[in-house]
Amino acid sequence: MAEKRYSRGTSPNRGNGRTRSRTKGSAGNRDSYTYVDGNTVRQLHVETAREAEESVTVSRTTRKNRERALQMNVGYVAFLTLAAVLTVAVCVNFLQLRAVNTLLQEKVASLTAELDSAVLENDSDYNRVMNSVDLEHVREVATEELGMQLATSNQVVTYEAETNDYVRQYSEIPEE
Secondary structure, eight states, rough: OOOOOTTTOOTTTOOOOOOEEEEEOOOEEEEEEEOOOTTTTOOOOOOHHHHHHHOOOOOOHHHHHHHHHOOOOHHHHHHHHHHHHHHHHHHHHHHHHHHHHHHHHHHHHHEEEEEEEHHHHHHEEEHHHHOOHHHHHHHHHHIIISSSOOOGGGGGGOOOSSSSSSSOOOOOOOOO
16 A cells, blocks of 8 residues: 655645644554644545436446436427427517507607697697687677677576586577
8 A cells, every 4th residue: 555645744634733643553554543633634535426427337227218318309499499499479569669669659659749839839829819809809800890799698698517618599588
């Protein structure tokens, strides 16, 4: 049996402990002892799960079954191909829908901006027309030139409307 001796600083444990060696016996029958002090004590060889698995002999049928399980047959490859194609199709469809959604959102935003500008223009035109009308001049022309008369209190009918909208009269209002 080959004897390995480590001096301080060359120990495979790379710690800061001290190593002492002692040899005992005659030249033909030598016993060697190594003492390690400190935190550099080597661990005993612990068999890992992989080493234990490798050491177990596997039967021939088990080995064949494992090899067969690792092989990909035509059905499995077809299934994986179909799954990959479906995944790509779903992703492409999703991206197309997102693009359409983005375009529609941009169109809604532009139409909203157009509506806002039309409402502002309409309001400014309405205010301009209302400010340009002289109601006193309209009354004078109606009474003097056209011969119209102001309504009397018994000609005015008051009612409550369900909505705040305008009213169209399709027939005579009944007398009460």
